[in-house]
Amino acid sequence: GQQVMQIPQYQHVQEGEDFTTYCNSSTTLSNIQWYKQRPGGHPVFLIQLVKSGEVKKQKRLTFQFGEAKKNSSLHITATQTTDVGTYFCAGLPYSGGGADGLTFGKGTHLIIQP
């Protein structure tokens, strides 16, 4: 079945440093979605990427979708303590549509030291 690998599992940064998490799917994706989950909370939707090579920005966050629609990245510039949490990518497979559900990576836990 489809697998989504996400690295790194943990990332410790000093406040103000940049952060990047990478996501790689075993199959071509229809789209990829990114979520943020705070400790004790639930996944909160950040963005959806659909087109090959797509790049989207939200303030300090930059999201990219690979040309082959199999990989993606999230980059945060100048991290702040409010960025703490676990960032998940979730891929929707190309065949089968939404009925296959989202396949989530294991997440990257971002820990920020003031």
Added chain:
Amino acid sequence: ETGVTQSPTHLIKTRGQQVTLRCSSQSGHNTVSWYQQALGQGPQFIFQYYREEENGRGNFPPRFSGLQFPNYSSELNVNALELDDSALYLCASSLDDQETQYFGPGTRLLVL
């Protein structure tokens, strides 16, 4: 907030019991997906309901079953609970099965 609500927020059961979890989707959304999130893991897809029909299923045994009602709210039922069923159960609603999924706050289930 997403407008997706779930009940109860927390639940404690013992092995062998049965549990029903409930989800109200965001207004206008006709698709509900259920996920299980074990501690420290990403959510895993259980199944999806689209217009009251099961539209797809992940790798979960038949003792995990569900329903969707005409108002698009949904239930997840788990029979013969096992210790490994302890997890956060999330429902997510979307406009249809291809669109962005918005998650509810989840139900934390502990099986003793």
